[in-house]
Amino acid sequence: MPSILFVAPHRAGRNPSQRFRFEQYMPHLEAQGFRCELSHLVGPSDDAYFYAPGHFAKKLRFVAQCFLHRQRDLARLKEFDIVFIQREALMTRSTWFERQCRKRGARIVFDFDDSIWLSNVSAANRRWRWVKDAGKTSKLIALADRVFAGNDYLADYARRFNANVHVVPTTIDTDEYTSRNSRAPGPVCIGWSGSITTIQHFQYAIPALKAIHERFGDQVCFRVVGDGSYRVPELGITGLPWRKDTELDDLRAMDIGIMPLPDDEWARGKCGLKGLQYMALGIPTLMSPVGVNSEIIQDGVNGYLPRTTEEWVDSLARLIADADLRRRMGEEARRTVEERYSTRAWRDRYLQHFNELLQRT
DSSP states (O other), X not given: OOEEEEEOSBOTTTOHHHHHHTGGGHHHHHHTTOEEEEEOSBOGGGHHHHTSSOOHHHHHHHHHHHHHHHHHHHHTGGGOSEEEEESOSSSSSOOHHHHHHHHTTOEEEEEEXXXXXXXXXXXXXXXXXXXXXGGGXXXXXXXXXXXXXXXXXHHHHHTTTOSOXXXXXXXXXXXXXXXXXXXXXXXXXXXXXXXXXXXXXXXXGHHHHHHHHHHHGGGEEEEEESOTTOEEGGGTEEOBOOOTTTHHHHHHXXXXXXXXXXXXXXXXXXXXXXXXXXXXTTOOEEEOSOTXXXXXXXXXXXXXXXXXXXXXXXXXXXXXXXHHHHHHHHHHHHHHHHHHSBHHHHHHHHHHHHHHHHTXX
């Protein structure tokens, strides 16, 4: 039985990048005869301090434990036919693990879905910036036998260092993500989903949302999922923390989903996950026309691509005023995900990559 060691920072079900890029494919791989194992670093006991400021001693001990964990992975490397590395094996400057895998003849898949060659450290860990080296991304790409890039922008970067690069989009399990059966009466809910590290992007929508609030008053409400500490009192926003067991219900409460982004290098590497989640649930979606978003959305058909504050306000106002438009656009959005961005649509191509690697002598 061929086997794959998935190497990633977080345990299963915790990190969006892992969940939507490889974890949801593991059952299909196993059904096709592969043995899959995830080796992660951040455990339940680490959650309380990992993204919190301070805790210097605990974080230093964590780094040391990560090296020991990866040493144990190397000691049993012969048990696996393929090593799949998502972003990086160690959340430090080190490329030691990946180089050791290459030296020992492992077949390596490197997967990434952000512009991780750019420096991007959470606010709570600014003091630890010296531990990270975004520049190591090119080295990791060069070491791989096959590279999975989340979009063309990322693939163009990767091809500077490796000829065997394939675009594998972030996908949604449309068997799990199903539209709600009915809508409860009440104000039209405009929602955003993300995390404490991406809440900064929600800020780009605030001017438009304030204008919408002034125009529609209590006909609208706003929902933010992913940062339980986030507050915008003038819009009545009290952020909800992300929880796996309530994630779908938290999203289904939205009538309109938004994904605002700045037009910069980091954002151009994004793979549209938030928008795809809304769309899979049949929620009409507004996304800034940055990077892959302009490929996902056909403006005015399965969503909107507003650039200016005025365009954001105009698009939102149309959807708020027209329930039938919301329904039609949501149906088109769902169809787009099913046909182009679903796990079901991609799973056989995903499997093919691993079978081709196994044929390598």
